[in-house]
Amino acid sequence: xxxxxxxxxxxxxxxxxxxxxxxxxxxxRCIGEVENTKNNLLRSYKGADGQEYKxxxxxxxxxxxxxxxxxxxxxxxxEETLQAHGLQQSRAxxxxxxxxxxxxxxxxxxxx
Numbered sequence: 001x002x003x004x005x006x007x008x009x010x011x012x013x014x015x016x017x018x019x020x021x022x023x024x025x026x027x028x029r030c031i032g033e034v035e036n037t038k039n040n041l042l043r044s045y046k047g048a049d050g051q052e053y054k055x056x057x058x059x060x061x062x063x064x065x066x067x068x069x070x071x072x073x074x075x076x077x078x079e080e081t082l083q084a085h086g087l088q089q090s091r092a093x094x095x096x097x098x099x100x101x102x103x104x105x106x107x108x109x110x111x112x
Contacts, residue, residue, distance in 0.1 A: 010085060017078045024071040031064045 038057040045053050 006085070006089075010082065013078050013082055013085075017075055017082075020071050020075045020078070024068060024075065027064055027068045027071065031061060031068070034060055034064070 034057060038054070038061075042050065042054060
């Protein structure tokens with residue numbers, strides 16, 4: 001039962017990484033689209049309204065950058081969780097094998 005739960009948690013973590021990766025790609029795409037739109041429209045907008053438009057777009061770009069960074073940080077944290085889980089399982093497996101070897105040695109000694 002515990003193994004199924006661990007596999008389920010690992011699967012959920014991998015799904016989370018994939019979902020965050022998809023979201024991150026979407027944000028990157030939107031940043032590019034906003035940048036292209038800004039460059040195209042800034043050629044036409046002059047004066048005070050053009051400056052306000054530029055300020056608005058730069059604010060959006062900053063916010064999108066923060067979102068992208070946070071998504072990347074969450075992906076990295078989940079990947080570290082998976083790595084730690086793998087190390088923990090590897091250590092547990094090694095410990096089990098070591099104890100099994102000790103048990104077999106004791107049994108062999110007692111068996112004669």
